[in-house]
Amino acid sequence: MAKYIFWRILQMIPILLGITLIVFLLVRVSGDPVLLMLGEEATAEQIEALTKSLGLDRPLYVQYLSYLGDVLQGDLGMSLRYVNQPALEIVMERLPATLTLASTALLIAILISIPAGIIASVNRHGLPDYLASFLSVFGQAIPNFWLGIMLILIFGVTLQWLPVSGWDNPWSVLLPAFTLGASLSAVLTRILRSSLLDVMGQDFIRTAHAKGVSPVHVIFGHALRNAALPYITLIGLEASSLMAGAVVVEQVFAWPGIGLLAVQAIGSRDMAVVQTIVLFAAVIVMSINLIVDVLYSFIDPRIQHG
Amino acid sequence: MADVTPTTLLEEDRLNMRNWPRINPLAGAGMVVLLTIALVAIFSPLVAPYDPGMPDLRARLSPPAWTAEGSWAHILGTDHLGRDILSRLIFGSRIALTVGFGGVCIAGTIGVFVGLVSGYFGGKTDAFLMAVVNTLLAIPNILLYLTVLAVFSQSIILLIVVIGCINWTAFARVVRSEVMSLRSRAFIENSTIIGQRVPVMLFRHMLPNVFGSVIVIATLNVATIIILEAALSFLGFGVQAPTVTWGGMLADGRDYVATAWWLACFPGVTITLLTLSLIFIGDWLRDVLDPRSNG
Numbered sequence: 001m002a003k004y005i006f007w008r009i010l011q012m013i014p015i016l017l018g019i020t021l022i023v024f025l026l027v028r029v030s031g032d033p034v035l036l037m038l039g040e041e042a043t044a045e046q047i048e049a050l051t052k053s054l055g056l057d058r059p060l061y062v063q064y065l066s067y068l069g070d071v072l073q074g075d076l077g078m079s080l081r082y083v084n085q086p087a088l089e090i091v092m093e094r095l096p097a098t099l100t101l102a103s104t105a106l107l108i109a110i111l112i113s114i115p116a117g118i119i120a121s122v123n124r125h126g127l128p129d130y131l132a133s134f135l136s137v138f139g140q141a142i143p144n145f146w147l148g149i150m151l152i153l154i155f156g157v158t159l160q161w162l163p164v165s166g167w168d169n170p171w172s173v174l175l176p177a178f179t180l181g182a183s184l185s186a187v188l189t190r191i192l193r194s195s196l197l198d199v200m201g202q203d204f205i206r207t208a209h210a211k212g213v214s215p216v217h218v219i220f221g222h223a224l225r226n227a228a229l230p231y232i233t234l235i236g237l238e239a240s241s242l243m244a245g246a247v248v249v250e251q252v253f254a255w256p257g258i259g260l261l262a263v264q265a266i267g268s269r270d271m272a273v274v275q276t277i278v279l280f281a282a283v284i285v286m287s288i289n290l291i292v293d294v295l296y297s298f299i300d301p302r303i304q305h306g
Numbered sequence: 307m308a309d310v311t312p313t314t315l316l317e318e319d320r321l322n323m324r325n326w327p328r329i330n331p332l333a334g335a336g337m338v339v340l341l342t343i344a345l346v347a348i349f350s351p352l353v354a355p356y357d358p359g360m361p362d363l364r365a366r367l368s369p370p371a372w373t374a375e376g377s378w379a380h381i382l383g384t385d386h387l388g389r390d391i392l393s394r395l396i397f398g399s400r401i402a403l404t405v406g407f408g409g410v411c412i413a414g415t416i417g418v419f420v421g422l423v424s425g426y427f428g429g430k431t432d433a434f435l436m437a438v439v440n441t442l443l444a445i446p447n448i449l450l451y452l453t454v455l456a457v458f459s460q461s462i463i464l465l466i467v468v469i470g471c472i473n474w475t476a477f478a479r480v481v482r483s484e485v486m487s488l489r490s491r492a493f494i495e496n497s498t499i500i501g502q503r504v505p506v507m508l509f510r511h512m513l514p515n516v517f518g519s520v521i522v523i524a525t526l527n528v529a530t531i532i533i534l535e536a537a538l539s540f541l542g543f544g545v546q547a548p549t550v551t552w553g554g555m556l557a558d559g560r561d562y563v564a565t566a567w568w569l570a571c572f573p574g575v576t577i578t579l580l581t582l583s584l585i586f587i588g589d590w591l592r593d594v595l596d597p598r599s600n601g
Contacts (some may be wrong), residue, residue: 018441026453138587141581143533145540146574149560153571157564244446248537252560262449263541266456276452282444 001297008293011285019282020071024064026178027271076279077272079264087272091258091280096165098257099284101250102242105181106235112185117192117231118219124197132189139186144245148179148252165254176253180245184238191234195227201227228299236292239285333590336583340391343580346448347399354393355381358550364387367566383568385558391568395576398552401545402532402580405466409531410524412470417477422508424478425485432482439475447472448537455543462545469531476523484516518595529581535541536577553576 034050035042051057055066070076076088081295120132155175156164163172199205208218243259250259258277265273329337346353365388369376376383382391424435454468488494497511538544539553547554552573559570 014437015441015444018437019445022445022450026450026457029457031329137582137585138578141529142578143536143574143581143584145537146570146577149556149563149570150574153563153567189532238441240446244448247446247448247452248541251541263452266452266543269456274449278445278449278453281446281449285444285446287415 001294005290005294006211008290011026012290015286016282017068019279020068021064023275023278024067025214027275028063071279076276079265079270079273081268081270081273087270087276090273091276094256094258097255098243098246098250098259100173101176101255101257102246104177105179105184105242107247108177108181109185109188112181113188113192113231114224116185116189116208117196118224120189120193121196122201122219129193132193132268136186136189137228139182142182144179144183145248146174147182148249151175151179155295167256176249176255179252180242180249183245184242187238188234192227192231195230196223197221199226218297229296232292232295232299233279236289239288243285248266328429330590332586336590338588339579339583340587343399343576344403346396347403350397350400354390354396356390356393358389358394358397359548360389364388367562367569369566370568381505382572383566384561385555385569386566391555391572394550394555395476395552395572397550398573399576401462401539401549401551402535402577404462404470405535405545406528406532408466409469409473409535410527411540412415413527413531414477414520414524416470417474418481418513420474420478420510421481421516423486425482425505426489426508426512428486435478436482439478442472442475448534450545451538452541453539457523458590460543460546465535465545469534473527473534477520477584480519480523481516484519485512488515489510518591522588522592522595525584525591529584531587532577532581532584536573 034054038046055063058066074088076086076091077262079085079087079090082090116132116136120129123129129274152164152175155162162175162183163169164175166172196219205218205223209215209257214219247259247262248258249255249262250257256258258280262274262277264270265277339495352449358431362384365380365384367386368380368384370383371378371381372555380390380392384390391403420435420439450472451468456466458464494507494511502511535544536551536553536556539551540557541553542557545551546552555573556570559566559573562569
């Protein structure tokens with residue numbers, strides 16, 4: 001297992017290189033950093049001196065390699081907007097908020113989709129099935145930022161049950177997390193329903209029923225575990241959209257995470273911070289995928305990683 | 307045995323596609339909604355009751371007609387500058403549909419091409435192209451869109467091109483896996499044996515056979531792009547005012563959610579209706595074109 005995890009981490013390296021390359025090129029096309037730092041009134045000598053001292057007169061590939069070297073040493077550059085603060089520090093400060101939001105959203109999605117998927121597949125072509133199917137299509141069609149605004153309208157403004165912006169108390173996370181988790185719970189319900197239906201038609205389930213195993217035990221003891229693989233795969237695949245969704249949802253709820261920071265940093269061309277956020281987001285997504293792959297062999301011992 | 311040329315088998319495949327099942331009610335409703343919105347978009351200036359950018363400060367924040375203080379002059383009410391919501395929704399449909407269908411054309415072209423090449427050649431080409439796909443999938447794409455759009459001047463053409471150039475991974479993955487399974491089919495093996503050139507193989511023999519899946523993904527992808535365009539406009543990085551976008555209307559509406567719910571409500575309802583329609587049509591197309599799957 002350790003060997004497999006090591007192998008998987010090795011496989012992440014080319015992807016990480018690709019991401020650093022994209023990020024590096026993005027910053028290069030985003031305008032001259034020297035002009036951004038010195039402002040409009042800089043003299044030609046000042047510009048030349050700073051260009052030289054930042055190493056921007058070197059060939060592009062040399063600049064990329066030196067950027068890569070810096071990244072490996074944990075030096076992700078200084079923020080332009082927050083003067084003299086390393087980008088890494090600023091992003092780390094905001095990271096817990098996003099991780100809290102995303103993991104609560106994932107938890108909500110799981111708590112909704114597992115019962116919904118089971119109820120839908122047990123009552124195939126019944127009313128609960130159609131209701132679950134309809135809701136899950138609806139959850140995919142509805143833009144999350146609009147859902148967020150409507151939840152603010154209903155629970156914040158009209159009913160005044162829940163706080164609608166910022167992160168002041170533990171309840172603050174509920175509305176943004178539900179907003180972020182809604183579409184995920186929709187796709188998860190859909191896949192759990194169809195994979196449960198697949199499993200329920202197999203021989204060992206019929207055998208279990210024939211032996212007189214109670215229906216509840218058939219589902220939780222036999223079927224669910226066998227239907228879990230596509231479900232977990234999908235969680236891995238959706239990790240990236242969860243992070244992307246967080247960018248928008250944090251904006252709606254003024255949630256102080258890296259998504260809100262990203263939009264502000266992009267707006268003010270604070271490219272060091274943008275680079276750091278993209279790298280972090282990609283690493284989070286890849287870590288989730290690694291965890292998913294490792295979970296496979298726990299759920300299905302037939303899958304041997306070696 | 308009669309000669310089994312690639313064409314006879316292909317024609318057989320095409321004949322099978324004639325057994326189209328009936329349109330289900332959901333897909334039918336979806337088509338009606340899509341067609342209506344498309345017609346409204348084309349004939350916006352004729353259908354819209356008002357100029358979408360014309361402020362009328364005397365009629366600021368007027369609620370929808372059916373509410374107590376509403377008036378039939380503005381059926382869906384007016385926004386904070388007194389502009390007619392219905393007219394703005396009508397003109398906003400132009401941007402949504404243009405970006406949706408324009409983006410999917412570019413994304414589909416790139417994705418199908420990458421998928422064909424990757425699946426057909428395999429080996430190092432495939433490994434490289436799939437590494438590109440996996441890299442794009444690992445980055446939350448919205449950060450890429452935002453950065454590129456912040457750097458360059460924001461125009462609708464740029465928006466479509468950027469969306470098309472980043473959003474093609476779904477096409478590439480599906481086409482690739484279908485091409486890999488097609489490679490072992492008899493008619494492809496036959497045409498390899500008779501020495502067909504690679505472009506002919508890819509575009510005459512492979513492409514028609516993956517077309518069904520491509521259409522399904524394209525339909526669902528239009529919905530994704532429409533939501534994405536709205537999100538970018540909502541964040542202030544999409545097509546800029548004075549052009550009307552649904553996302554921009556939502557951004558205005560968020561600030562008035564406590565006092566004037568109709569500002570944010572109607573654009574969202576419209577987006578959801580349109581994306582729901584596309585999903586229903588896409589699901590129906592999947593049933594029609596790909597009988598194996600029953601998602």
